[in-house]
Amino acid sequence: MDPKEQLKRKIEEEREKLNQLLSGGGRVEDAYEQSLVVDKLIEQYMEA
Numbered sequence: 001m002d003p004k005e006q007l008k009r010k011i012e013e014e015r016e017k018l019n020q021l022l023s024g025g026g027r028v029e030d031a032y033e034q035s036l037v038v039d040k041l042i043e044q045y046m047e048a
Helices: 003-023 028-047
Strands: none
Touching: 003 028
16 A cells, blocks of 8 residues: 555544544544644645
């Protein structure tokens, strides 16, 4: 699997975690931190 495909899968995994935080009524700080993780991965994907 090429690196770009690996990043795509990782983005989906991390986005799912973010969705769970948002729908589960978790702490806002945790959701924000997770959104930063997703943003960083998307940045890496776009640069690849």
